[in-house]
Amino acid sequence: MSPGNSGNSLPTLHQLCVRVLVRNAKYLWATLCKNLARQSTQPTRTDPGSGETWRDLYESYEQERALKLERASARVRGAYQDLENQRKARKPILTHETPRMRLSQPKRFGTPPRQRLTRMSRNAPSLSNRLRSFDAYAKTLDDFSVKTISGAAVTIVSTLIILTLLVSEFSDYRSVDLRPRLVVDKSRGEMMTINVNVTFPHAPCFLLNLDVMDATGEQEASVDHDIYKVRLDPLGNRITEDRESYRGGEKVAKVGNALANTDKDGYCGSCYGGKHPDGLSCCNTCDDVRRAYNSMGWAFANPDDFEQCVKEHWKENLRSQAKEGCIIHGFLKVKKVSGNFHIMAGQSAIHNNVHIHTIYSYMPDDYDFSHTINHLSFGSTYPDMVNPLDRATKVAPVRDLQYQYFLKVVGTEVHYLSKPDIISNQYSVTEHAKRLLSFPFSGGNTGVFFNYEISPMRVIYAENRKSLSHFLTSLCAIVGGIFTVAGIVDAFIYRAETVLRKKVELGKQF
Known part of the structure; x- marks a missing residue:
């Protein structure tokens, strides 16, 4: 007999949940009908001590429903825990499997087929269940989450800080800096x-x-x-x-008479024993004579001693x-x-x-x-x-x-x-x-x-310029760090609000 068809097989978790929910729904429906019938036979009064009103019935119904749901959840958790314990305690069974006969091999009469034992688990987990077990970020139901104004304020502030830091980090990533090196x-x-x-x-x-x-x-x-x-x-x-x-x-x-910068045909001024630095044999201007003297290391003491300087009025021009x-x-x-x-x-x-x-x-x-x-x-x-x-x-x-x-x-x-x-x-x-x-x-x-x-x-x-990997690492550090700090701050504020609320409900004075 296969494991799925055994008479003493355990119900699955889904079947247990359906049974519990159906049973609770029947009970709640019967209670509601009973209260409605009783309310229809009695007049509605609002003065104290005259009986229950619709509001009282609704509050009692909500209280009973919450109590029943809590009990049903406890029963479901207990049934699931029992089912898990039984599954773990149950030993795997041995099944016989006869392999198919190959056509290439001759049929041997009188020889029993070879059998092999295969160890199987009755409730072997699937691949998706195995992958699901590695989930490090367990999710909670929306019914069990609480949203507060302080949490919203912390979220808005942390988001603004993250955006500001991200813009600054991107600007730093796009900028170029000069790094010095000494050699x-x-x-x-x-x-x-x-x-x-x-x-x-x-x-x-x-x-x-x-x-x-x-x-x-x-x-x-x-x-x-x-x-x-x-x-x-x-x-x-x-x-x-x-x-x-x-x-x-x-x-x-360029002042003086026209003779200062004009060479006559055939005119070759003397260098007065000096040697022109450009290799010229003629010194037709006062400046040529001065340069020729300088190249020889001679003193150019008195410009009036040279014909070219007198014609150019060289000394007078300098004094002006x-x-x-x-x-x-x-x-x-x-x-x-x-x-x-x-x-x-x-x-x-x-x-x-x-x-x-x-x-x-x-x-x-x-x-x-x-x-x-x-x-x-x-x-x-x-x-x-x-x-x-x-x-x-x-x-x-x-x-x-x-x-x-x-x-x-x-x-x-x-x-x-x-x-x-x-x-x-x-x-x-x-x-x-x-x-x-x-x-x-x-x-x-x-x-x-x-x-x-x-x-x-x-x-x-x-x-x-910063590398892309450095930029991405900085982004992850900014987002992760801000969210972690924001979570700590939000938890501290929520804890303080809860403690204060409980003290107020108990009537303590501050």
């Missing part, structure tokens, strides 16, 4: 660009020269390539706007510019080693590897080195780059002042996610100013000196 700089000896823009309001352009020298011994006097000068009137307004570089550190204004100012701007290409560049007054030259500055009598003596550093950087610029000397202004109360800036240059690389990389430099600065009391016989020179030192380290900035 050893291996790019020594390469070329480096220095961008410079300095204004001298009380020094004329023809008086100023820019020179460069480095630790390897290389020197360049009166730099004229990629360096430009702009003349300023005494009020600071620009006089010249041309972009032509100033050879030898100066360019005399004595009250002007000057802007020196451009860029320098230097080796990436320690060195300095400076802006000084007078003619500069290199003689026997010695750097010489000479101030002549025809040059003005009422200038000073008050200056404004409009811009100074090393290499390319990048966003949020800070140059400490930009827009720095110094006012010289006297003429014989020497300004020195000591710069510590650190190589910098910026690696972008979606843009080309930038290789540049940052620098820090320490400044010093001193007065040369016995100028010009103190062994020092007035001017502005920029002494730079290259750091052996390099800073690398790399753009980084």
Whole structure:
């Protein structure tokens, strides 16, 4: 006999529940009919002590129904527990199973078929029941859940907090930050660009020269390539706007007679023993003569001794510019080693590897080195780059002042996610100013000196964005944490309300 057809099989849980509910429904229906019949035979009275009204009947009916339901639930739980205990205590049975005969094998007469024993459970759980046992989030019936105003308030507040934090986390996920990293700089000896823009309001352009020298011994006097000068009137307004570089550190204004800038046919001016730096054999202008003298290391003391300068009224033109100012701007290409560049007054030259500055009598003596550093950087610029000397202004109360800036240059690389990389430099600065009391016989020179030192380290900035996994982890942490804290707060409030309500019902005074 199969287990499903046995005469003493136990009723299922569904059958027990149906029986209990039918029995309770019959009892409740009979009680209701009895109360209705009794109410129909008696008059309805509302004065105290005169009998039950419909309201009293309804309240008694609700009380009886709740009591019956509680008893029915207890009986159902007891029956289910008994059924589970019996199922666990029941031993599995052994059944015989005869396998099908294979057609390929010959039939053997007189040999009983081979039998095998199969251990089976009468009430083996199905796959869905097994999966259901792993549910860590057990659900409760809606009839047993209680909703309160305090719980709703906690839910609204926690939801707003979660939304705010989610928006902030998403904004942080979409943003890009620069993370610095320090490495050893291996790019020594390469070329480096220095961008410079300095204004001298009380020094004329023809008086100023820019020179460069480095630790390897290389020197360049009166730099004229990629360096430009702009003349300023005494009020600071620009006089010249041309972009032509100033050879030898100066360019005399185009004034004077026509002979100053016009070569006659067949005319070849003498260089007076000097050698033109461009390899020319003729010096047709005063500036050519001056450059030829500078290349030989000779002093260009008196312009009136040269025919070209007399024709151009060179000395008079210089004196007319004595009250002007000057802007020196451009860029320098230097080796990436320690060195300095400076802006000084007078003619500069290199003689026997010695750097010489000479101030002549025809040059003005009422200038000073008050200056404004409009811009100074090393290499390319990048966003949020800070140059400490930009827009720095110094006012010289006297003429014989020497300004020195000591710069510590650190190589910098910026690696972008979606843009080309930038290789540049940052620098820090320490400044010093001193007065040369016995100028010009103190062994020092007035001017502005920029002494730079290259750091052996390099800073690398790399753009980084948070990964998607980090963003999702943060979202889960925010939602889970807020809901957990909100659950604790709600449970505490509900517990406090319950305790207070019970005390009020008992009539306690606070």
